Each structure stands twice: as C-alpha cells, then as structure tokens.
Amino acid sequence: MIVILMMSLSAGAYGADASDLELTGEGSADMVLVAASQIGNEGGELYWRWYGFSAHVDWCAVFVSWCADQAGLLDGGSMPKFAVCDDGIRWFIEKGRWFNRNIEPRSGMIIFFDWDGDGRSDHVGIVEKCEEDMIYTIEGNSNDACMRRCYAVGSGVIMGYGNKS
Structure with missing residues (x-):
C-alpha cells in the first residue's frame, strides 16, 4: 500500500513573522559570498553534475544546495540538500525555520517563489541583502x-523564506 502525504505549501499556511526571526550567522554570509562568485555562470552544469544529474535539469534548487555545501552548511545539517523547491520548503517547515513573505529577510535566507499562484514553488534563490523595502537576490537558473x-x-510572487538552523 502506498500512502501519499499532501502538505499545503501556501505562503499563508505556515510561517513565523518577523518577531520570531533570528540572525542567520556566519555560514549564511559565506553562502552569499559563494553565490556571488558564481554570477555569470551559464547552463548550471557544475551544479547539476555535483548533485548527481547526468543531463541538464532545472537547477535553481541545486544551485542553492551547492552554495550551502561550499559554505559548509550541508555537513552540519544547517541546510537541506534539495533539487525540488517544494522539498526545500518542507524541510524548513519541519525544522521550524520557515518565514512568511511579509518579513524583511536577512542576508543568507533562502527565498522561494510561486510565479503562477498555484501554491507550489517554481523557483528558489538566496537573499543577498534587503534595503529600502527591496530584496536583492542571487539566483541560479534565472x-x-x-x-x-x-x-x-x-511581493505576491514570494512564497516565503527558509532560514538555516
């Protein structure tokens, strides 16, 4: 027998507000630096091959995972290794590290998007900084x-944020 557990990932269903937000720490700053060093890389082969794929895939989540690995965040369990955006969201929710879209995110947080409003994440990136009500990101597979x-x-296209534990 196969049992399928469905979890709503809508931005309003889960997520703390800004009063629950903790500082992200040094590993997140390292992850932002790693991500910034990759700006201009095209095709994503470095990242999807590292993950274990043998051919081109949608690689935004793989890029975030690769950056986390390079910053030493995967080994300690501070960040998930994920290739599907919704899997990353589930991990952050389960760890109590999910924040709704209405917070002002901190550098190093993981930002998830829902472009078509269907309640499923279509894309993910890394928050570089937040200034004057604008969020600046670094994204793979953009x-x-x-x-x-x-x-x-x-913004209505933002589902929410994951924060390293």
Missing part, C-alpha cells in the same frame, strides 16, 4: 544563468 535579481518586500 534564464539558465546565475544572476542578481530584486523584488519588493512582500
């Missing part, structure tokens, strides 16, 4: 490259 992007705090 037009098949590592790029900087920016979004308004609380």
Whole structure:
C-alpha cells in the first residue's frame, strides 16, 4: 500500500513573522559570498553534475544546495540538500525555520517563489541583502544563468523564506 502525504505549501499556511526571526550567522554570509562568485555562470552544469544529474535539469534548487555545501552548511545539517523547491520548503517547515513573505529577510535566507499562484514553488534563490523595502537576490537558473535579481518586500510572487538552523 502506498500512502501519499499532501502538505499545503501556501505562503499563508505556515510561517513565523518577523518577531520570531533570528540572525542567520556566519555560514549564511559565506553562502552569499559563494553565490556571488558564481554570477555569470551559464547552463548550471557544475551544479547539476555535483548533485548527481547526468543531463541538464532545472537547477535553481541545486544551485542553492551547492552554495550551502561550499559554505559548509550541508555537513552540519544547517541546510537541506534539495533539487525540488517544494522539498526545500518542507524541510524548513519541519525544522521550524520557515518565514512568511511579509518579513524583511536577512542576508543568507533562502527565498522561494510561486510565479503562477498555484501554491507550489517554481523557483528558489538566496537573499543577498534587503534595503529600502527591496530584496536583492542571487539566483541560479534565472534564464539558465546565475544572476542578481530584486523584488519588493512582500511581493505576491514570494512564497516565503527558509532560514538555516
């Protein structure tokens, strides 16, 4: 018998508010530096091969996992290794490290997006900084490259944030 557990990942269903937010720590700063060093990389082969894929895949989550690994966050269990965005969200929820979209995120937090509003995450990146109600990110697989992007705090396309434990 196969049992399937369905968990709603809608931004409003789970997530602490800003009063519960703790500092992310040094490992997160290292992860941001690693991510920044990859800006301009195209195709993502380095990341998806590291993960174990033998051919090109959607690699935004794999990029985040690779950056976490390079910063030493995977070995200690501070961050999940994930290739599917919703798997990353589940990990953060289970660890009590999920925050809703209405917070002002800190550098090193993992930002999850839902472009089409279906309650499933379509994309993930790393928060580089937040200034003047704008969130600056570094994302893998943004037009098949590592790029900087920016979004308004609380934007409807943001599902929420994961914070390393």
